[in-house]
Amino acid sequence: MCGAHAAVRQLLGELHEPNVVTVIDMEAGLEHLSRGTDRHVDVLLVVAEPYFKALETARRCVELGRELKIPRVAAVANKFRSTSDLEVVRKYFAAHKIDIVGEIPYEENIQQADLAGTAPDLRKTTGVASAIVKIASALGL
Amino acid sequence: MKIAIAGKGGSGKTTIAGMLTRLLARRGHEVWAIDADSNPNLGATIGVSAENRKHIKPLEGGILKEAADGKGQRTVQLTIPPREVAQKFGLPVADHLTLLLMGTVDHAGEG
Secondary structure (H helix, E strand, O other): OOHHHHHHHHHHOOOOOOOOOEEEEEOOOHHHHOOOOOOOEEEEEEEEOOOOOHHHHHHHHHHHHHOOOOOEEEEEEEEEEOOHHHHHHHHHHHHHHOOOOEEEEEOHHHHHHHHHOOOOOOOOOOHHHHHHHHHHHHHHO | OOEEEEEEEOOHHHHHHHHHHHHHOOOOOEEEEEOOOOOOOOOHHHOOOOOHHHHHOOOOOHHEEEOOOOOOOOEEEEOOOOHHHHHHOOOOEOOOEEEEEEEEOOOOOOO
């Protein structure tokens, strides 16, 4: 297990291919940050649902990401069902001086795909897909 | 650019990682998706069948070697360059899109 984390960390550390975009789906929680698995990334996106414990976990991820000196650390507000959901998340991150780089609405078809263990149909999840395209643009991709 | 996606379990990070990966590859970027979750689901989210997911060789400590840096300190290095790692371990999923898997826990009690 330790070897696996070290392998990913070292791969990212030695990876300098300007035309390759690497997207790493980290483990849930904070351990990968304490192990430094993501030490060599350029961007850390911290995803949070609109409820308090998820926001708290996100805030701790951001703090650890900053300690690792990751050049860009930002939050993504996910699965909001109403503007009031979104307002709560915006307020929380603003209070902790954390940038939000994307806001992704709740979409039933995503949950259906999750349940079935399949890839979401991009044509039936246009709200989510367009929010993610905006994130890519915000990152300069 | 190297983008890590983190968050609490259930926050939707795998879905976002998967969709970001697919959308970038469709726009013509060369994308390496790395599933670093010990309960790996990124493959499913980008449409890799359960059968094909079984055949991915996980990244493990075997790609590392010890070496001495310029100051005589012990350090760790890859045994082969990153692109070779991607070719050797990665599963080509779609145009421009390669999936890599971090070594994982197969049995309870492994650390």
